[in-house]
Structure formats: C-alpha cells, structure tokens
Amino acid sequence: MPTSSVLRPMAAIAMLGLLAACAGQPLEERPEPIGDFRLGHAIALAESPTKGPFSREATPEQLKAAVDSAVRARLGRYDGDGLYHLGIVVGGYVLAQPGVPIVYQPKSILMLDVTVFDNATQQKLNPEPKRITAFEGLQNTVPILGSGLTRGADEQLANLAEQAAVQIEDWLRENPQWFEPEPEQQRVPFSPAATPPPTN
Numbered sequence: 001m002p003t004s005s006v007l008r009p010m011a012a013i014a015m016l017g018l019l020a021a022c023a024g025q026p027l028e029e030r031p032e033p034i035g036d037f038r039l040g041h042a043i044a045l046a047e048s049p050t051k052g053p054f055s056r057e058a059t060p061e062q063l064k065a066a067v068d069s070a071v072r073a074r075l076g077r078y079d080g081d082g083l084y085h086l087g088i089v090v091g092g093y094v095l096a097q098p099g100v101p102i103v104y105q106p107k108s109i110l111m112l113d114v115t116v117f118d119n120a121t122q123q124k125l126n127p128e129p130k131r132i133t134a135f136e137g138l139q140n141t142v143p144i145l146g147s148g149l150t151r152g153a154d155e156q157l158a159n160l161a162e163q164a165a166v167q168i169e170d171w172l173r174e175n176p177q178w179f180e181p182e183p184e185q186q187r188v189p190f191s192p193a194a195t196p197p198p199t200n
Contacts, residue, residue: 024166027073034172035179036082038188039075040119041196044068044088052094052109056153063090063157067112070161074169082179083119083188085197086168088112089129095156096136108136110160114168116178117197119188125178130171134164 025031046063067088075086094109113129136159172179 024074024162024169027077031077033080034078035176036080036181036185037075037078037172037179038080038083038190039072039078039086040083040190041085041192041194042068042071042075042088043086043196044071044090046090049090050092052092054097055093056095056097056156058093058095058153058157060090062154063093066157066161067110067164070158070165071168074162074165075172080179081181081185081187083190084125084179085117085119087115087117087197089114091131093157093160095153095160108156108160110134110157110164112164112168114171116172118178119190122197125175130168132164132167132171134160134167136160136163 044064044067046060046067049060049063051057067090071086071088090110090112092109092111094107096108110133112132112134114126114132115129116125117123118125136156
C-alpha cells in the first residue's frame, strides 16, 4: 500500500480531530446469524503500516495481535454451516500522543483493508479490498482531553481494533447475498492447521 495514499487522508483526519463511535453488540450476547457465515482463518498482516502524524509507536506484531484478537472475539461468535476467511492488511495508524487540552486533542485512528474469501470456491467475495477506518470510541471517559491523555498506547490500540471489528461485522451484514445457505447444505469442516487463502 503506497505510503502517500494512507498518510494524506490520515493527516487530514487527525488534524480535524474527528470522533466516531461504533459500539456494536456486546460480545457476551448471542448474535443474529449472518446467513451461513462462520469464521475460518482470519489473517492479519501489518508488514509496512504507515504511522500517522503525532502518533506513538506500535510494532507490526502489536498491530497484528490486536486486530487478530478483536476480529476473532467478535466474528468467532457466528456458527453458520458455511466457512469464510478474512484477509486483513493494516495500512496505517495513529495512536494519539498527549496534546494540549482545548487547543488540540489528537485522535487515534486505525486503517485496514479487508477481503472475504469463500472457502467453498476459494474466491474473493469482494473484488477490491474494503477500506475500514476506525476511530477511538466513547470509552474515552474525558472526551475533551483526547485519548492521548487518558489511555496508554496498548489501550488505544485495543479500542481501535475493537471498533474495526465492529465495522467489519456491520459490513458483512450489509452483504447478505454472500452468505446465503445452499439447499441441503452440509456443515463445512475446518481445521486451523489448514492452509489459509492468500490475503490479496
């Protein structure tokens, strides 16, 4: 992913200090099925993410682990008879540093590109990756101060990954045609040791 294509919008968003919150259904609640959706592999990559302006550091391993954990926690709740894999590429991030209250409150951002694969056909369901832009949520208990002053980098990243997972879940729900059960469909077996599909 070209650095400039990520950095320009990230800089504009960060400087504007936009705030978006996607609460999502609580994880302990049983979700309404998304057709025959069941999560197989969820491969998160963070090989060359762009660090946006005024950001704390996060290693590729930290980014990958946070996204992987949040996606599996949210989408692993579904238990349809089909099987679908996700390829996720972390393109950029901002983990806000402490700013100056009232004058400038940096906001945290995480950008992902997501592709869904149908295990039955081994084909992509979305020809072009879906861009997910996650912002810090309302877990910031003192919004006027910005998360840089109220949360550490690990907390910021975990929150962003949770917000991204909610957006991915919502996006899947917006495309029910991908997950329509076949007549007399049998449950597709899955082993984590199976070879995952490519991520792009």
